[in-house]
Amino acid sequence: MKAVVKSRPEPGVEVKDVPVPRVAEDEVLIKVKAAAICGSDLGIYKYTPAYSGMRLPVVMGHEFAGEIVETGKLVERYAAGDRVLSESVKACGGCGFCRMGMSNLCDGSTLFGIHADGGFAEYVAVPHKLLHRIPPGMSYEEAALVEPLSNAVHFVNDITPFRSRDLVVVQGCGPIGLFSAQLFRLGGAKVVISGLGVDGVRLGIAEKLGFEAVNIDGVDLVKHVMDLTGGKGADVAFVAVGAPPAVKQAMSLVKKRGAITVVGIFGSDVPVDMTRLVRRELTVMGAYDAKPVNFPTSISLISEGKVNVRDVLTHRFSLDDAEEAFRVALDRTGGKVEFTP
Numbered sequence: 387m388k389a390v391v392k393s394r395p396e397p398g399v400e401v402k403d404v405p406v407p408r409v410a411e412d413e414v415l416i417k418v419k420a421a422a423i424c425g426s427d428l429g430i431y432k433y434t435p436a437y438s439g440m441r442l443p444v445v446m447g448h449e450f451a452g453e454i455v456e457t458g459k460l461v462e463r464y465a466a467g468d469r470v471l472s473e474s475v476k477a478c479g480g481c482g483f484c485r486m487g488m489s490n491l492c493d494g495s496t497l498f499g500i501h502a503d504g505g506f507a508e509y510v511a512v513p514h515k516l517l518h519r520i521p522p523g524m525s526y527e528e529a530a531l532v533e534p535l536s537n538a539v540h541f542v543n544d545i546t547p548f549r550s551r552d553l554v555v556v557q558g559c560g561p562i563g564l565f566s567a568q569l570f571r572l573g574g575a576k577v578v579i580s581g582l583g584v585d586g587v588r589l590g591i592a593e594k595l596g597f598e599a600v601n602i603d604g605v606d607l608v609k610h611v612m613d614l615t616g617g618k619g620a621d622v623a624f625v626a627v628g629a630p631p632a633v634k635q636a637m638s639l640v641k642k643r644g645a646i647t648v649v650g651i652f653g654s655d656v657p658v659d660m661t662r663l664v665r666r667e668l669t670v671m672g673a674y675d676a677k678p679v680n681f682p683t684s685i686s687l688i689s690e691g692k693v694n695v696r697d698v699l700t701h702r703f704s705l706d707d708a709e710e711a712f713r714v715a716l717d718r719t720g721g722k723v724e725f726t727p
């Protein structure tokens with residue numbers, strides 16, 4: 387079968403012919419219908435230090451949906467023909483975090499597309515306990531975005547302390563920024579979303595979704611926020627980009643006792659003004675991946691039309707055109723980019 391493979395410890399990916407995976411007793415074989423490129427896939431493409439521990443070679447992709455074509459003999463709840471999507475973390479199930487429902491922090495987890503063969507392929511083998519059914523009326527293209535939306539649900543609803551009528555500044559207008567902004571708005575917050583000039587298309591999507599979108603190449607974001615708040619600062623900054631200047635900006639634009647949630651993956655250490663954090667009693671939180679419980683929530687949010695993932699998806703490619711697909715994602719000239727094998 388055809389697959390997008392990371393095989394060498396250097397920038398780039400390859401489209402290769404690899405064997406169709408064999409299913410274990412507790413797995414199903416999925417014919418992939420849609421698989422989305424994630425920000426982490428861009429780090430893998432570039433082979434940044436954050437991914438130096440990954441398995442090579444590996445079939446990439448952890449955001450995917452498709453149709454079951456085969457089931458292992460211990461699988462009873464699913465059958466060939468079922469439409470499903472998968473969680474991205476293969477957790478151990480036994481560690482303290484797994485037992486508390488936080489498999490995103492599992493001590494012994496493997497991730498599709500990093501340690502285990504993933505969904506940028508014609509077929510992928512998945513343990514049945516990671517599956518969720520795709521409701522009638524939801525397309526495979528939308529279903530492949532349940533995983534990243536689940537991340538956003540965890541970041542916003544589980545981790546970030548915010549209240550109705552708070553001003554939340556979402557820094558970064560990639561798919562996670564665009565999903566998270568919608569979740570903050572659902573929670574009653576007023577949202578400003580920011581990006582750079584190169585993010586023109588994405589800022590346009592933010593506007594289409596009804597947000598105030600600020601191009602910080604032309605506007606001083608901190609000054610803008612101070613103007614909006616009478617000099618007090620925003621209640622929350624949400625850093626959805628792995629750029630060190632965004633963290634500095636977040637520290638400058640939140641109010642005293644403000645909260646900063648950081649979800650970007652950074653290529654290097656980030657210096658922060660700790661004295662400012664101390665004197666203003668700021669709280670900084672990291673948020674990573676999604677918990678299993680976030681998946682049914684995301685499925686409902688899409689089904690009920692409360693979160694619009696469709697307008698965030700802008701590009702579709704065949705596996706053969708992987709290089710072009712990654713180019714669009716790396717250049718940020720689109721929203722979400724999917725393979726439709």
Ligand SMILES: [Zn+2]
Pocket residue numbers: 424425426448449533534
């Ligand atoms: Zn992802």
Ligand SMILES: [Zn+2]
Pocket residue numbers: 477478479480481482483484489491492493494495
């Ligand atoms: Zn575990």
